[in-house]
Amino acid sequence: MSNTAQPVDVVFTKGLPKIELHAHLTGSISRECLHDIWETRKARDPAIDLEDPLVAIPTGKVDYDIKTFFPLFSSYIYKLCNNLPSIQYSTKAVLQDFQADGVVYLELRTTPRAMPGANLTKDDYVSTILDILKSHNEQTSNTMRAFLILSIDRRNTVIEAQEVVDLAIKYQSAGVVGVDLCGDPAKGDVRIFADVFARAKVEGLKITLHFAETELSASDMELSTLLSWKPDRLGHVIHVKEEFQRIIKKENIGVELCLSCNVHAKMITGTYSDHHFGMWRHGGVPVALSTDDVGVFCSPISQEYFLAAQHFSLGRDDIKALCEGAVESIFGGLNEKARLGKLYAKWSGWSS
Numbered sequence: 388m389s390n391t392a393q394p395v396d397v398v399f400t401k402g403l404p405k406i407e408l409h410a411h412l413t414g415s416i417s418r419e420c421l422h423d424i425w426e427t428r429k430a431r432d433p434a435i436d437l438e439d440p441l442v443a444i445p446t447g448k449v450d451y452d453i454k455t456f457f458p459l460f461s462s463y464i465y466k467l468c469n470n471l472p473s474i475q476y477s478t479k480a481v482l483q484d485f486q487a488d489g490v491v492y493l494e495l496r497t498t499p500r501a502m503p504g505a506n507l508t509k510d511d512y513v514s515t516i517l518d519i520l521k522s523h524n525e526q527t528s529n530t531m532r533a534f535l536i537l538s539i540d541r542r543n544t545v546i547e548a549q550e551v552v553d554l555a556i557k558y559q560s561a562g563v564v565g566v567d568l569c570g571d572p573a574k575g576d577v578r579i580f581a582d583v584f585a586r587a588k589v590e591g592l593k594i595t596l597h598f599a600e601t602e603l604s605a606s607d608m609e610l611s612t613l614l615s616w617k618p619d620r621l622g623h624v625i626h627v628k629e630e631f632q633r634i635i636k637k638e639n640i641g642v643e644l645c646l647s648c649n650v651h652a653k654m655i656t657g658t659y660s661d662h663h664f665g666m667w668r669h670g671g672v673p674v675a676l677s678t679d680d681v682g683v684f685c686s687p688i689s690q691e692y693f694l695a696a697q698h699f700s701l702g703r704d705d706i707k708a709l710c711e712g713a714v715e716s717i718f719g720g721l722n723e724k725a726r727l728g729k730l731y732a733k734w735s736g737w738s739s
């Protein structure tokens with residue numbers, strides 16, 4: 388039987404060596420992990436005024452839309468994960484979850500956060516996470532290599548955004564590979580960040596931007612501004628008219644597509660089969676299927692590949708082409724590209 392004829396089932400997508408390029412650290416923490424953190428904190432301080440995560444974010448609930456999604460972080464998860472042990476514990480758990488799902492290359496992204504109550508600066512936050520990534524990468528039994536992207540939130544001031552770039556530059560040799568623009572698409576004016584991203588680029592950092600997530604953040608002004616920064620990749624790319632699609636294709640900018648997130652959060656009209664993955668997969672640019680926030684939307688990357696295969700009739704050869712295409716757009720450098728290239732060439736699961 389040729390490998391094209393064999394089905395793309397969940398056993399195949401779980402075993403498939405996967406690349407994850409769009410995963411927000413705090414949004415990737417599972418509910419079980421949040422619950423463990425809450426239990427530990429409650430045992431130490433019974434007066435702590437926070438609901439059990441399994442009540443605040445009930446198991447099985449994934450229908451967070453763009454209005455209810457962002458407050459989950461500001462009004463709950465950031466209050467729970469606001470000390471050193473919770474950051475260390477949750478980062479380790481997130482890495483373990485991706486590794487267990489068959490991810491071989493991960494770019495995790497996070498917004499540097501100071502925690503004055505725990506006497507932690509943004510620098511402490513970033514270096515703590517990098518230490519966890521380093522020990523994960525150094526463990527030879529781990530087949531996944533993890534890198535960090537630092538996010539600028541759309542609500543940041545220019546000074547705050549420059550601080551993010553300062554940290555990205557400082558920790559470039561320790562595993563920071565790029566800078567992201569994220570946050571509530573209804574907020575902020577992206578034009579203020581032009582110099583910030585220009586500096587990141589001059590310093591050799593890669594750039595990825597949340598792009599046209601909602602109609603509100605898809606004005607001609609916003610999209611032409613973002614494209615003028617010469618990003619290396621774009622996330623979501625939902626409300627993109629042809630004029631901008633053409634630029635993305637001409638400049639071969641990689642796209643990070645998050646099927647379940649976009650369906651559950653009703654960021655697209657319709658369902659999986661209506662997702663713009665159907666268009667971008669023929670667009671000639673690298674496409675990286677990604678989870679966005681697996682802790683919230685509960686669809687691991689193995690499931691995202693399965694859903695894409697199911698709804699767009701992908702065979703194993705299509706999946707191979709997709710994975711090999713995504714390698715092109717990673718930020719981790721030539722050694723990582725070579726490692727992944729070899730891994731896909733040698734993987735025996737294509738035809739087993």
Ligand SMILES: CNc1ncnc2c1ncn2[C@@H]1O[C@H](COP(=O)(O)O)[C@@H](O)[C@H]1O
Binds near residue numbers: 460496497499540569
């Ligand atoms: C719908 N998809 C999305 N669009 C835009 N921003 C998003 C996002 N999902 C997550 N974030 C951003 O990532 C933060 C959580 O992770 P970190 O604390 O940074 O690790 C959120 O507060 C939000 O700013």
